[in-house]
Amino acid sequence: MLARQVSAAIGVQTPLCQTAPQTMTPRAVQRRRKSAPDDSAIIERLKNGDQEALETLFKLHSAKLFSVAQRILGETSEAEEVIQDVFWTAYRKAKSFKGNSQFSTWLYRLTVNAALGRVRRSKNKTHVEYEEFLPKFQKDGHHLVRPVVDWSDTLEEKYAQREIQSLVANALGRLKPIDRSVIVLSDLEGLSDKEIAAALNLTVSAVKTRLHRARLFLRGNLAAVLGHSAT
């Protein structure tokens, strides 16, 4: 039994996983595989104040950036304002884009900054202390609560897809805004750690630490909701 479970846990060398990180979600893989639109011509036109270039840029990137803003803010109406600010800033400050990162990374950066600014100004802060939902261990290093229950295969039996979406969205909403941003850029958008670091002005090491901790927190939240030990 354990042998089969272990194979399932480590047997992930499928053709998909040979080219993409094992944790990359189908959506992230899909986004990765799409060739990035060539923004260089648009950037040059933007730098010259070309209004049509701004509209082209909007058409290319607005859906993706709206989704990011919405996930960080949790609200559609504010996401609209964020997107407005982002494209206006991109138009005004195109000349300050030096090309040290991809243009799309710069747009992600503008979006996350605008969204986090709004979160900071908001009175409705819902994130919680992580400790309760992180794994805990005995002195000898074993899991504190044993056995650890594997609910990965039974989740869909207990809950409808819509309910599962709601559970995950709620857990995401309880993360600190910066950690939520890391999860959104990594697990929803499929950005690399390096790209996320550039977008959030963090070190790659800090991105990895935040990503792992945020995932552990989400996992603990889901476990708790399902009636198991969060740890």
Place this chain on the structure above:
Amino acid sequence: MHRAKTVAQRKPIDSCKQMTDLILGYLNNRLKPALRREFEQHLRICPDCVHFLNTYKKTVALAGTLKTSEISEPVRRNVLSFLRQKALAIAALMLSWFFQATS
């Protein structure tokens, strides 16, 4: 000069806590081969860590499938209209500066 610990210097994996710390690197294929072998060896003897890894992977997969509302057509039109007006206002301002400077 700082150097990464060699396998010989590093403490072998003997606890679930160490395993948990290594999950991110394992899933991203960033563990060195020897450490990866140790990680998988621990999985063979520890059902708790297998279950923990499965639920961690499930969490990541679920987060990746979260749906968001599409940007609606009225919103798209509103934002585009806002951007056009602002861009035109700037262009008009620049023109007026130009004429003032040249007159």
